[in-house]
Amino acid sequence: MQYVKNYIEENKDRFLSELFELIRIPSISSKTEHKADLLAAAEQWKKIILSAGADKAEVIATDGNPVVYGEKLIDPTKPTVLVYAHYDVMPVDPLNLWISQPFEPEVRDGKIFARGADDDKGQSFMHAKAFELMVKTNTLPCNVKFMIEGEEEIGSPSLAKFCETYKEMLKADIILVSDTGMIAPDVPSITSGLRGLAYMEIEVTGPNRDLHSGLFGGAVANPANVIAKLIASLHDENNKVTIPGFYDDVIIISEAERKEMSKAPFNLDNYKKSIGINEVLGENGYSTMERTGIRPTLDVNGIWGGYTEEGSKTVIPSKASAKISMRLVPNQDYHKIAELFTKHFQNITPPYVQVKVTELHGGHAYVSPTDMTAYMAAEKAYTETFGKKPVPVRSGGSIPIISTFEKILGIKSILMGFGLESDAIHSPNENFPLFNFYKGIETIPYFYKYYTEMMA
Amino acid sequence: MQYVKNYIEENKDRFLSELFELIRIPSISSKTEHKADLLAAAEQWKKIILSAGADKAEVIATDGNPVVYGEKLIDPTKPTVLVYAHYDVMPVDPLNLWISQPFEPEVRDGKIFARGADDDKGQSFMHAKAFELMVKTNTLPCNVKFMIEGEEEIGSPSLAKFCETYKEMLKADIILVSDTGMIAPDVPSITSGLRGLAYMEIEVTGPNRDLHSGLFGGAVANPANVIAKLIASLHDENNKVTIPGFYDDVIIISEAERKEMSKAPFNLDNYKKSIGINEVLGENGYSTMERTGIRPTLDVNGIWGGYTEEGSKTVIPSKASAKISMRLVPNQDYHKIAELFTKHFQNITPPYVQVKVTELHGGHAYVSPTDMTAYMAAEKAYTETFGKKPVPVRSGGSIPIISTFEKILGIKSILMGFGLESDAIHSPNENFPLFNFYKGIETIPYFYKYYTEMMA
Numbered sequence: 038m039q040y041v042k043n044y045i046e047e048n049k050d051r052f053l054s055e056l057f058e059l060i061r062i063p064s065i066s067s068k069t070e071h072k073a074d075l076l077a078a079a080e081q082w083k084k085i086i087l088s089a090g091a092d093k094a095e096v097i098a099t100d101g102n103p104v105v106y107g108e109k110l111i112d113p114t115k116p117t118v119l120v121y122a123h124y125d126v127m128p129v130d131p132l133n134l135w136i137s138q139p140f141e142p143e144v145r146d147g148k149i150f151a152r153g154a155d156d157d158k159g160q161s162f163m164h165a166k167a168f169e170l171m172v173k174t175n176t177l178p179c180n181v182k183f184m185i186e187g188e189e190e191i192g193s194p195s196l197a198k199f200c201e202t203y204k205e206m207l208k209a210d211i212i213l214v215s216d217t218g219m220i221a222p223d224v225p226s227i228t229s230g231l232r233g234l235a236y237m238e239i240e241v242t243g244p245n246r247d248l249h250s251g252l253f254g255g256a257v258a259n260p261a262n263v264i265a266k267l268i269a270s271l272h273d274e275n276n277k278v279t280i281p282g283f284y285d286d287v288i289i290i291s292e293a294e295r296k297e298m299s300k301a302p303f304n305l306d307n308y309k310k311s312i313g314i315n316e317v318l319g320e321n322g323y324s325t326m327e328r329t330g331i332r333p334t335l336d337v338n339g340i341w342g343g344y345t346e347e348g349s350k351t352v353i354p355s356k357a358s359a360k361i362s363m364r365l366v367p368n369q370d371y372h373k374i375a376e377l378f379t380k381h382f383q384n385i386t387p388p389y390v391q392v393k394v395t396e397l398h399g400g401h402a403y404v405s406p407t408d409m410t411a412y413m414a415a416e417k418a419y420t421e422t423f424g425k426k427p428v429p430v431r432s433g434g435s436i437p438i439i440s441t442f443e444k445i446l447g448i449k450s451i452l453m454g455f456g457l458e459s460d461a462i463h464s465p466n467e468n469f470p471l472f473n474f475y476k477g478i479e480t481i482p483y484f485y486k487y488y489t490e491m492m493a
Numbered sequence: 494m495q496y497v498k499n500y501i502e503e504n505k506d507r508f509l510s511e512l513f514e515l516i517r518i519p520s521i522s523s524k525t526e527h528k529a530d531l532l533a534a535a536e537q538w539k540k541i542i543l544s545a546g547a548d549k550a551e552v553i554a555t556d557g558n559p560v561v562y563g564e565k566l567i568d569p570t571k572p573t574v575l576v577y578a579h580y581d582v583m584p585v586d587p588l589n590l591w592i593s594q595p596f597e598p599e600v601r602d603g604k605i606f607a608r609g610a611d612d613d614k615g616q617s618f619m620h621a622k623a624f625e626l627m628v629k630t631n632t633l634p635c636n637v638k639f640m641i642e643g644e645e646e647i648g649s650p651s652l653a654k655f656c657e658t659y660k661e662m663l664k665a666d667i668i669l670v671s672d673t674g675m676i677a678p679d680v681p682s683i684t685s686g687l688r689g690l691a692y693m694e695i696e697v698t699g700p701n702r703d704l705h706s707g708l709f710g711g712a713v714a715n716p717a718n719v720i721a722k723l724i725a726s727l728h729d730e731n732n733k734v735t736i737p738g739f740y741d742d743v744i745i746i747s748e749a750e751r752k753e754m755s756k757a758p759f760n761l762d763n764y765k766k767s768i769g770i771n772e773v774l775g776e777n778g779y780s781t782m783e784r785t786g787i788r789p790t791l792d793v794n795g796i797w798g799g800y801t802e803e804g805s806k807t808v809i810p811s812k813a814s815a816k817i818s819m820r821l822v823p824n825q826d827y828h829k830i831a832e833l834f835t836k837h838f839q840n841i842t843p844p845y846v847q848v849k850v851t852e853l854h855g856g857h858a859y860v861s862p863t864d865m866t867a868y869m870a871a872e873k874a875y876t877e878t879f880g881k882k883p884v885p886v887r888s889g890g891s892i893p894i895i896s897t898f899e900k901i902l903g904i905k906s907i908l909m910g911f912g913l914e915s916d917a918i919h920s921p922n923e924n925f926p927l928f929n930f931y932k933g934i935e936t937i938p939y940f941y942k943y944y945t946e947m948m949a
Binding site for chain 2: 067068069127128130131134190191192218232234236238243244245246247248249250251252253254255256257258259261262264265266268269270271272312313314315316317318319320325328329332333334336337338339340341342343344345346347348349350351352353354357358359360362364387388389390397398432433434435458461462463464465466
């Protein structure tokens with residue numbers, strides 16, 4: 038399949054400049070002021086799909102941001118691959134930590150630096166270009182559909198309804214997703230499991246206004262101190278989450294399975310060095326890989342209250358708030374976890390403050406069996422282009438919609454992620470190595486080929 | 494002394510419009526962008542003092558914001574009163590909670606609403622107008638000096654050096670200050686003690702960048718969770734501060750003295766209602782009045798870290814910070830307390846994060862003996878204008894520079910505050926009742942009269 042390499046080599050600069058066009062649109066889904074940018078990104082995707090060779094592509098309205106749908110149906114007797122991706126991105130703050138502007142992509146040290154460079158504009162664009170490659174070289178072996186949404190980073194609130202409505206149109210044999218990572222450039226891996234998510238916000242209110250800390254300090258419960266105490270109480274001395282019932286539905290993984298998983302290459306010193314910490318911290322009795330792969334967790338994603346600017350202000354804040362999310366494992370229901378969380382806060386709220394709990398978003402965990410056809414086809418494709426068999430990995434991240442696809446559409450997903458841990462997705466200086474970008478475009482046509490052959 | 498009432502009645506509208514001119518200058522000392530406003534406020538004070546009848550007034554440069562000095566020396570054999578006040582104000586955030594704009598003063602329900610309406614533009618302006626009254630009615634009984642600084646709300650960093658430099662010029666028998674409150678409009682009180690202050694900032698750093706909470710959550714210490722745990726650990730189950738040595742220098746107040754102090758009128762239900770809380774919280778074994786009057790405390794004044802905007806972001810923040818201040822009582826040295834705080838954080842910092850501790854500002858506590866001449870003169874003045882004897886009160890607030898005056902200049906201060914708890918100083922909708930404003934102007938000339946007579 039030398040034509041794959043040739044096509045990429047001949048078109049690599051154009052691929053990059055087309056990707057940059059998409060990246061330059063600041064399609065941040067969590068900020069209402071970016072509505073127009075989200076629409077612009079959707080329109081851009083329509084063009085991308087059409088110019089790559091689709092028979093049709095359209096921007097379909099939803100209750101939230103639109104979904105871009107496209108298709109090329111070549112033969113009803115052949116299998117259909119549904120490519121899922123998202124055109125929305127995470128916010129960019131703190132902006133001052135970016136070396137180059139987040140929406141002005143720049144290549145440095147062989148990497149594309151920009152918000153969305155990896156997650157998910159860079160990764161999704163590989164599919165557009167692999168599709169183009171197959172169409173232009175007359176090697177597309179099966180039917181292809183695209184479903185590119187604009188609300189993944191805020192929990193895909195409109196996509197379940199979209200899937201219900203367009204169930205017939207979305208019919209496919211497998212959903213193909215590149216929104217995860219691999220262990221290292223020379224250690225290919227396939228994500229065989231994803232954690233779920235329950236994302237909450239709490240607001241602690243004490244006095245009806247900010248108070249002078251001199252006049253009231255020591256006599257009145259301070260919401261900022263109270264929220265600290267409440268948050269601290271959410272983990273016990275073994276770093277287990279203290280919410281009653283939190284672990285009830287967690288499936289205990291057998292010692293044998295844990296032993297098998299522990300064979301994945303992992304170097305704790307490199308891990309610590311890569312993120313600049315001296316010691317790791319997590320649930321007692323589990324390894325670092327297990328803590329992010331098979332165990333549910335609870336983290337504060339944001340906390341604020343009182344005076345947070347330059348200098349000092351002697352105030353007792355009226356309110357203090359925190360965003361707290363829980364990563365869930367298969368069999369944990371995120372609705373139930375959100376309910377347990379809310380109930381727990383009702384129980385631990387002391388009489389001198391009020392606590393309001395809001396559920397921001399959530400999603401179920403997902404498992405991708407390593408013995409399904411799509412997994413085996415992907416394994417063969419990676420082996421072809423990387424020269425070694427990929428490792429199955431349980432990832433800590435969530436793509437909540439994946440489990441919804443299975444429920445509503447009855448279709449399994451295969452997660453062929455080409456990102457690296459060092460890509461700093463969701464962080465300042467997000468990046469995506471050119472090596473991974475082009476390697477992804479090269480690997481995808483092999484997947485289509487082997488998958489079609491195996492399904493025959 | 495009917496002329497006092499007459500003069501106020503004839504000039505009350507002008508007094509108000511002149512005060513409003515001063516209030517309109519947004520002289521926020523904690524924000525560097527307000528430098529020009531601080532200079533404008535100082536120049537305005539120079540005009541105020543001169544037009545009130547001073548022999549001279551000048552704006553004197555310091556290492557920080559300038560000090561306005563003015564004087565009228567009528568007779569070297571008479572005592573000298575040094576009026577101390579400040580022209581800087583607190584920040585105004587959260588701005589959305591203000592009913593009218595903070596720097597556009599407005600009278601509603603008999604109260605002036607504006608930042609600085611009470612603290613300290615309203616209260617200091619009473620002295621300018623009482624001084625004018627005495628000059629214009631030829632009743633000024635002694636020498637007067639003014640020292641109006643622009644850094645009180647940030648801990649008066651330049652004033653100690655100013656006092657050293659101008660020690661001779663500042664010579665006086667008593668320092669007169671209106672920057673505190675009284676119990677109620679019909680319960681006059683004089684502040685006989687002020688708490689000290691040590692104001693710190695802590696910054697907890699974990700990973701070298703914000704991390705994706707899915708990929709890293711559960712395996713890496715989260716600075717936002719860690720800061721919550723650290724803050725929670727600063728109070729024990731009896732709400733005592735856990736920093737070793739924190740209470741070492743606190744003078745134990747005798748049961749007899751506590752009994753005497755408990756006679757001050759205080760209604761816990763009204764207190765709770767006024768600030769909208771169901772329960773108070775404070776150090777076990779002490780009453781609410783004692784908790785703010787005679788006991789040191791620790792409060793979080795601000796906390797922040799991670800994603801704090803609209804919606805959700807699944808991030809483990811690299812850093813989380815908090816501003817933490819401690820109110821101190823007489824005999825506690827704020828330098829020592831800041832050191833104990835810093836040392837304590839060095840001891841409790843876990844190996845998986847780094848903690849940086851910064852001392853923002855501080856000041857010692859102060860006691861004003863009820864048997865000194867100035868106290869007795871003030872007591873007589875209040876009795877004259879309010880029709881009842883004022884109550885001595887230990888206030889929880891700090892005016893750190895007061896103890897510095899005693900140390901450097903060797904002069905005691907008398908704290909004739911006319912503010913009310915409901916004035917919401919440092920908060921949105923700060924206000925100052927017109928009743929208190931005019932009652933202050935009326936009471937001050939009596940103080941000058943009785944003080945001069947008693948010193949004769």
